[in-house]
Amino acid sequence: MNTVKIASGQTKMVAHRGVSGLERENTNLAFVAAGNRSYFGIETDIHCTSDGNFVLHHDDTTLRLTGVDCEVEKTDFATLRAMRLSDIDGTYGREDLVMPTLEEYIRICKKYEKMAVLELKRHMEEDRVREIIDRIEALDYLGSVIFISFDFDNLVYVRNYRPDQAVQFLFSKLTDEILEKMIAHRFDADVHFKAVTPAFVFAMHAAGLLINCWTVDNPSDAAALVELGVDFITSNILE
Secondary structure: OOOEOOOOOOOEEEEOOOOOOOOOOOOHHHHHHHHOOOOOEEEEEEEEOOOOOEEEOOOOEOHHHHOOOOEHHHOOHHHHHHOOOOOOOOOOOOOOOOOOOHHHHHHHHHHHOOEEEEEEOOOOOHHHHHHHHHHHHHOOOHHHEEEEEOOHHHHHHHHHHOOOOEEEEEEOOOOHHHHHHHHHHOOEEEEEHHHOOHHHHHHHHHOOOOEEEEOOOOHHHHHHHHHHOOOEEEEOOEO
């Protein structure tokens, strides 16, 4: 098993939840797999826990990956950390398949000199966003982090605290309102690849803003996006 190599030109490749086509998503194994390859960045998802900590996990609940149905943000960190995740073939038994900490992820990105693309899941209180920033800053890696979120306010909180921080607004369907908001706030885009049009690329680049596309696993789709001139492609398996 390996990644699928493509001719990405000037477009930078981001490993979605680590190399989730090879290793269980959002685990240190998937992050290291990305670190050992040519990816520009490693994307992951961060949730708050019930006891004021953070855990890296995509879903709002743990059921899909653990077989145990707990709401992540209503569960304490120790309980979440003790859960074992299934491997990508659905089997259990690997002791190293656990939900990572923010610090573990950042240290891996730093070791392999990869951009950390960190999705702030759900809506967070502003003080929680600031704590995430402070923890990354304590590891001396904030300059190599892009914050992304479907929640526009989360990104506003990032910029309130660090006005020059790289941020990307996640969305699946482009509207004039979304485009106007991104331009007004100077937010880059992280958009479902099917919503990308030449006019959108032109408008964003004319405003000096960047475009990331999720989640692209078909080489022909990626080739078309590279031809359009998007800045990043996020993929589970393409490299």
